Amino acid sequence: MFSRVAIIGLGLIGGSVASGLRQRGLAAHVTAWDKQEAALKEGAKRGVIDSASASIADAIADADLVILAVPMLAVQETFVAMRDVLGDDTIVTDVGSVKCAVFEAARQAFGEIPQNLVPGHPIAGSERHGVGAADPDVFAGHKVILTPKLSTNGDATRAVREMWQALDAMVVEMDPEHHDLVLAQTSHLPHLLAYALVDTLSHQGDSLEIFEYAAGGFRDFTRIAASDPVMWRDIFAANSGPVLEILDRFTDDLARLRTLVSEGRTDELTEVFARAKTARDHFSLLMAQRKPKGEH
Amino acid sequence: MFSRVAIIGLGLIGGSVASGLRQRGLAAHVTAWDKQEAALKEGAKRGVIDSASASIADAIADADLVILAVPMLAVQETFVAMRDVLGDDTIVTDVGSVKCAVFEAARQAFGEIPQNLVPGHPIAGSERHGVGAADPDVFAGHKVILTPKLSTNGDATRAVREMWQALDAMVVEMDPEHHDLVLAQTSHLPHLLAYALVDTLSHQGDSLEIFEYAAGGFRDFTRIAASDPVMWRDIFAANSGPVLEILDRFTDDLARLRTLVSEGRTDELTEVFARAKTARDHFSLLMAQRKPKGEH
Numbered sequence: 001m002f003s004r005v006a007i008i009g010l011g012l013i014g015g016s017v018a019s020g021l022r023q024r025g026l027a028a029h030v031t032a033w034d035k036q037e038a039a040l041k042e043g044a045k046r047g048v049i050d051s052a053s054a055s056i057a058d059a060i061a062d063a064d065l066v067i068l069a070v071p072m073l074a075v076q077e078t079f080v081a082m083r084d085v086l087g088d089d090t091i092v093t094d095v096g097s098v099k100c101a102v103f104e105a106a107r108q109a110f111g112e113i114p115q116n117l118v119p120g121h122p123i124a125g126s127e128r129h130g131v132g133a134a135d136p137d138v139f140a141g142h143k144v145i146l147t148p149k150l151s152t153n154g155d156a157t158r159a160v161r162e163m164w165q166a167l168d169a170m171v172v173e174m175d176p177e178h179h180d181l182v183l184a185q186t187s188h189l190p191h192l193l194a195y196a197l198v199d200t201l202s203h204q205g206d207s208l209e210i211f212e213y214a215a216g217g218f219r220d221f222t223r224i225a226a227s228d229p230v231m232w233r234d235i236f237a238a239n240s241g242p243v244l245e246i247l248d249r250f251t252d253d254l255a256r257l258r259t260l261v262s263e264g265r266t267d268e269l270t271e272v273f274a275r276a277k278t279a280r281d282h283f284s285l286l287m288a289q290r291k292p293k294g295e296h
Numbered sequence: 297m298f299s300r301v302a303i304i305g306l307g308l309i310g311g312s313v314a315s316g317l318r319q320r321g322l323a324a325h326v327t328a329w330d331k332q333e334a335a336l337k338e339g340a341k342r343g344v345i346d347s348a349s350a351s352i353a354d355a356i357a358d359a360d361l362v363i364l365a366v367p368m369l370a371v372q373e374t375f376v377a378m379r380d381v382l383g384d385d386t387i388v389t390d391v392g393s394v395k396c397a398v399f400e401a402a403r404q405a406f407g408e409i410p411q412n413l414v415p416g417h418p419i420a421g422s423e424r425h426g427v428g429a430a431d432p433d434v435f436a437g438h439k440v441i442l443t444p445k446l447s448t449n450g451d452a453t454r455a456v457r458e459m460w461q462a463l464d465a466m467v468v469e470m471d472p473e474h475h476d477l478v479l480a481q482t483s484h485l486p487h488l489l490a491y492a493l494v495d496t497l498s499h500q501g502d503s504l505e506i507f508e509y510a511a512g513g514f515r516d517f518t519r520i521a522a523s524d525p526v527m528w529r530d531i532f533a534a535n536s537g538p539v540l541e542i543l544d545r546f547t548d549d550l551a552r553l554r555t556l557v558s559e560g561r562t563d564e565l566t567e568v569f570a571r572a573k574t575a576r577d578h579f580s581l582l583m584a585q586r587k588p589k590g591e592h
């Protein structure tokens with residue numbers, strides 16, 4: 001139970017955390033700041049937050065928990081705005097998709113990494129955005145990855161873990177470097193491919209027709225490409241190293257597939273396809289067995 | 297209303313057509329042949345077909361409609377097996393994902409393109425396969441593309457169109473070359489990318505972990521990669537020209553995106569992402585407006 005929680009950045013995720021905390025009675029007061037006043041007004045109107053703050057300093061004063069839910073590239077300037085106001089005992093967490101960059105931004109802004117900083121990443125994708133789409137149950141059954149360092153205050157980590165568990169999420173801990181590599185593989189690269197494909201096809205002759213005849217395959221891709229462009233720009237800027245590493249391996253593999261297609265090496269094509277299907281089926285089965293009640 | 301329909305290849309699609317025709321009373325008798333006897337037994341047991349035939353020749357004798365539902369690379373040998381038995385008035389259609397290859401296979405097998413051959417392609421993707429998954433309503437609300445030539449008998453085209461309409465599909469006509477290019481873009485390339493991605497990631501250190509943390513992005517990809525490997529091998533063999541053409545454009549676009557990421561050109565990244573999102577949103581809206589009742 002927190003007495004005052006400050007949400008910095010009131011979009012879909014910030015709003016959903018705020019709403020979840022309020023609805024479950026986990027915070028006596030939830031305030032928020034956003035650079036867009038309209039978001040704060042809508043949040044207050046919808047009862048997502050208790051109050052809107054006029055500045056980051058106002059929001060975090062006397063807060064026992066601060067949750068950053070801003071695009072990755074805005075994290076550092078947010079830390080700078082917090083620097084002279086942040087209470088010694090205030091716990092700070094975030095919801096960004098890249099974790100090493102959060103520590104680096106903190107080092108730049110604070111001169112050292114605050115012991116009460118516990119970076120976090122809820123794995124809950126959604127096409128929707130904005131506080132209007134806030135949903136107090138959006139994290140239920142989903143994973144949240146926390147990436148504390150050895151120097152992180154254990155009590156702070158525990159408090160952040162309990163907050164997410166109270167929102168019915170499943171919390172795991174991981175090194176920040178490992179987190180960024182796994183996410184580059186499972187999320188960032190697929191999004192880059194989806195954006196590239198939709199861009200390529202939009203430039204073809206009759207793009208309406210292309211979308212019209214899109215069966216399962218392409219539709220799944222375009223759904224991915226409907227995500228927020230600014231959020232994704234920041235993710236690629238903040239995690240370029242791991243993304244480029246896995247992108248290059250993918251490009252090599254794709255070039256090999258191209259050779260198999262162009263040279264009509266059908267047996268080898270079948271092997272690759274069957275291997276991919278086996279991997280998918282194998283892990284689908286494992287995931288189904290391990291899937292807790294309520295995950296979707 | 298057909299008196300005798302012969303289904304060659306009793307898998308998910310062949311079985312679904314058979315089942316749909318029977319359930320709607322559109323054929324007095326539906327027989328089938330499949331190289332796997334087990335499929336015929338299961339089809340007969342489930343009431344998907346009226347009878348199993350011992351050979352292609354037996355199946356198509358006296359048939360007024362023959363529907364090929366075999367993998368693309370088996371089309372030509374099927375035509376060869378039909379050559380000396382096919383009645384002059386028997387209409388022939390198929391359900392393959394590549395259409396130029398069907399005409400080419402017919403030319404090779406018959407010496408010329410039969411006037412009653414009306415190639416078709418139902419756009420109804422599914423992860424499932426086998427006659428056990430046959431569903432008489434799987435085509436309802438989905439598009440079926442027919443690709444007759446100028447030399448094709450108009451009555452045959454009409455009969456095939458009416459058959460699909462009776463299964464509640466929406467029938468459109470298109471040049472075979474155009475069909476193959478559009479499908480290379482909307483279906484074949486996305487599948488190739490999905491196979492390549494799953495293959496790349498399966499080779500990474502802890503692949504179980506990679507699947508475990510897969511959020512929206514990667515899960516959509518892996519669903520695509522769960523399709524039947526042999527079917528896809530045949531599609532890439534039969535449509536390699538258009539596939540390689542669009543793959544090369546995609547590879548160029550992806551290389552440009554790589555440069556933007558590696559050089560930190562965030563403004564240009566945002567432009568690409570925003571353009572992709574706009575295209576997606578635009579066409580989603582158009583599709584929603586044009587979506588007939590019952591499509592999903």
